[in-house]
Amino acid sequence: MEVLGLFSVPTWLVVILVVIALLMMYTIHKQLYFKRLEIPGPTPIPFLGHLHHIIRKGFQDMDMEMRRIYGNCYGTFFGNIPQLMVTDPEMIKQMLEKQFSEFTDRPRTIRVTKFFDSAITMAQGDHWKFLRSTLSPTFSSSKMRNVTICYRLFGAFSMDAICSTGLGMNVDSQSNPDDPFIKNVKKALNISFVNVKFLLAAMFPELKTYLGEIPILGQKAIDFFILATKSALAERRGAQSGVSMTDEEVLANAIIFFLAAYDTTSSLLIFASYCLATNQDVQDRLRTKINKELGESKPTYDNVFNLTYLDMTVNETLRMYSPSKRLSRMAVLDTTLCGVKIPKGLDVSISIPCLHYDAKYWENPQKFDPDRFFPENKDRIHPFTFLPFGGGPRNCIGMRLALMEAKMAIAALLQNFRILTSPETEIPPKIDKKRGITRPLNGMYLRLEAL
Numbered sequence: 001m002e003v004l005g006l007f008s009v010p011t012w013l014v015v016i017l018v019v020i021a022l023l024m025m026y027t028i029h030k031q032l033y034f035k036r037l038e039i040p041g042p043t044p045i046p047f048l049g050h051l052h053h054i055i056r057k058g059f060q061d062m063d064m065e066m067r068r069i070y071g072n073c074y075g076t077f078f079g080n081i082p083q084l085m086v087t088d089p090e091m092i093k094q095m096l097e098k099q100f101s102e103f104t105d106r107p108r109t110i111r112v113t114k115f116f117d118s119a120i121t122m123a124q125g126d127h128w129k130f131l132r133s134t135l136s137p138t139f140s141s142s143k144m145r146n147v148t149i150c151y152r153l154f155g156a157f158s159m160d161a162i163c164s165t166g167l168g169m170n171v172d173s174q175s176n177p178d179d180p181f182i183k184n185v186k187k188a189l190n191i192s193f194v195n196v197k198f199l200l201a202a203m204f205p206e207l208k209t210y211l212g213e214i215p216i217l218g219q220k221a222i223d224f225f226i227l228a229t230k231s232a233l234a235e236r237r238g239a240q241s242g243v244s245m246t247d248e249e250v251l252a253n254a255i256i257f258f259l260a261a262y263d264t265t266s267s268l269l270i271f272a273s274y275c276l277a278t279n280q281d282v283q284d285r286l287r288t289k290i291n292k293e294l295g296e297s298k299p300t301y302d303n304v305f306n307l308t309y310l311d312m313t314v315n316e317t318l319r320m321y322s323p324s325k326r327l328s329r330m331a332v333l334d335t336t337l338c339g340v341k342i343p344k345g346l347d348v349s350i351s352i353p354c355l356h357y358d359a360k361y362w363e364n365p366q367k368f369d370p371d372r373f374f375p376e377n378k379d380r381i382h383p384f385t386f387l388p389f390g391g392g393p394r395n396c397i398g399m400r401l402a403l404m405e406a407k408m409a410i411a412a413l414l415q416n417f418r419i420l421t422s423p424e425t426e427i428p429p430k431i432d433k434k435r436g437i438t439r440p441l442n443g444m445y446l447r448l449e450a451l
């Protein structure tokens with residue numbers, strides 16, 4: 001091809017240059033999103049947005065660093081997909097609670113698998129409302145009273161509890177570390193973002209529908225849960241009447257319960273043990289309270305809930321080591337949030353560690369201090385600055401189960417053992433930045449001394 005009659009360029013090169021120019025125009029147009037809304041934020045890299053920061057630093061460090069620079073409301077990009085980050089408690093309250101009807105859904109940035117469209121975590125609008133009201137009774141006090149207890153042990157405990165409450169199945173993964181449930185939940189949660197389809201969906205959100213399912217969860221493990229849940233369901237269907245969920249909905253939600261419960265609850269127990277091992281004064285005080293309230297009795301749903309100091313200790317662990325790092329919602333219509341214009345479809349995310357470590361709300365935030373949760377001090381805790389289980393009508397449905405499990409496990413542990421650090425204990429523990437859930441990078445080594 002002749003260029004201005006001066007020199008010739010091969011046609012293939014012209015085609016490539018035109019395609020590159022069009023792609024650059026596409027990504028620049030996408031990434032000007034927040035400029036158009038006059039919202040500040042770090043400059044994105046074409047196509048990648050800020051994915052490189054997420055991969056290198058993880059959500060927690062990236063969010064803390066950007067918040068220091070850009071304040072309580074700034075825009076970032078997951079590939080070419082805009083994400084508004086908010087850490088202002090008033091904005092959070094509006095979004096999670098007061099304007100909930102405008103932010104009912106979670107963003108479906110990436111469609112993991114069609115099967116999970118029926119899961120409560122991903123369901124939208126009226127479908128979510130139906131699932132939430134149908135599934136909520138699973139976590140009633142009476143169901144939880146029926147549930148009867150460092151890394152592996154805690155994971156196994158949370159798995160047995162969810163099998164029992166959710167499905168009425170008896171799984172004994174605590175005495176069998178090779179239990180297929182444990183092996184498969186680990187495989188299923190071994191999420192890998194190194195996936196061409198996943199990256200394409202982040203760079204070209206319009207292709208989402210054509211790309212179909214993106215198998216970032218371990219599919220073989222998901223198949224295991226489908227099979228196990230199907231057989232539990234078949235057994236129970238006969239005994240129940242008036243169940244209005246389809247088999248597919250029951251299956252998807254049972255599996256989501258396994259996945260949502262396992263890593264989070266075991267993370268809480270791992271870090272609670274670490275905090276108690278490194279704060280012997282708190283451990284002694286807690287043991288005294290437990291012995292006074294429980295005596296020789298085993299921990300139960302009712303007796304652990306009377307233990308205020310245990311509640312304070314668990315809350316302080318959740319503040320310092322929140323298992324979840326972010327909460328997200330999607331605007332279901334064009335709206336405003338505390339004066340900021342929010343177009344329909346925008347993903348609005350909250351960084352939990354940014355709130356939990358903010359010296360404006362927590363005195364000496366690096367210090368493990370359960371006393372800040374003293375009932376008398378509760379008024380001093382700024383609303384919507386403590387969100388380990390999220391907030392508003394779409395908060396964690398398993399919160400009461402998780403708290404009960406954790407409190408029973410800690411009470412039983414302290415009745416029988418002293419938790420101590422060992423020469424291998426990493427203080428403070430390095431956190432695995434690559435995982436969505438807060439976990440120690442190098443495992444957690446602690447010593448248990450029988451009492």
Ligand code: HEM
Pocket residue numbers: 120121122132162256257258260261262264265268322323324327328387388389390391392394395396397398399401402403
């Ligand atoms: C320490 C343990 C746990 C923590 C820290 C935790 C944390 C969270 C958080 C932060 C959310 C998002 C809430 C929001 O967007 O406002 C959530 C949602 C959810 N969690 Fe948990 N969770 C825990 C245990 C559990 C357990 C034991 C189950 C189930 C048995 C569970 C099931 C769910 C489900 C189904 C949702 C989605 C709720 C909905 O969309 O309506 N979680 N969890």
